């Protein structure tokens with residue numbers, strides 16, 4: 001295993017990142033290119049192939065390529081790998097991305113939705129590794145709200161691969177804002193960086209700044225209207241988390257993305273509302289929200305540990321054989337604990 005490396009591809013609407021990765025060494029090399037959507041999808045696939053060839057021409061201490069993993073924007077029909085009406089990849093609807101990349105490379109690939117692979121990275125290398133947690137749900141609060149569910153170390157996205165989209169949980173039914181997915185009132189419209197700025201403009205009027213980070217700076221300085229915008233985000237996050245916690249009863253929910261940097265600004269409202277709304281959170285609320293070790297039968301909501309590389313890392317991990325995290329002695333003990 002140690003003589004191998006894998007290649008991971010983070011295919012975004014703006015950037016295409018291709019990395020060589022070795023277990024325990026992280027990235028050996030990263031290539032970043034613009035995603036040339038205007039040149040057509042076949043050109044993007046050729047760019048992926050060329051970036052991979054150039055990495056394969058390096059001599060990573062004689063390591064051999066063991067696999068290729070790709071994270072791509074959803075909806076992505078799996079296991080086939082067909083792109084379904086993606087808001088970020090105009091003109092790609094119905095495109096069999098897996099077939100196109102596999103035929104360009106002449107080898108099989110691992111493919112999944114970008115938010116799912118980011119959650120996989122957070123489980124194996126971030127918060128999940130820190131807490132030895134095999135299962136978690138991660139929400140990425142960025143321009144939109146992405147999400148991924150990892151259960152027993154595996155990505156869970158339903159029978160077609162297109163589920164697990166907590167960014168499209170409905171959190172507002174009164175005049176819910178239209179969403180890119182075609183629905184209304186989705187979490188993404190109320191808990192993304194875009195949503196924060198929109199709500200700040202509504203609350204602050206002409207005084208509102210032009211970026212989410214400026215709203216955060218004002219709120220950190222105690223501007224009560226900027227604080228109110230973060231409280232609104234905290235409230236909607238609590239509504240979404242209530243549905244997730246009550247449905248899945250996972251031990252760990254992780255919030256990543258740019259907006260999670262402002263954790264302390266939405267945290268008080270989020271936890272207060274969660275306690276008010278979720279019976280299961282009330283029953284499983286930990287005494288210490290940010291412990292060194294997770295207590296069994298508790299529900300934790302914590303910030304992500306990996307930054308903006310989580311999508312690229314996750315694509316690499318898709319192609320990396322899973323390592324057992326627990327020692328041989330702790331396995332049977334945990335299995336017994338689960339039955340009692």
Ligand SMILES: [Zn+2]
Pocket residue numbers: 167168179180181182183184186188
């Ligand atoms: Zn939606």
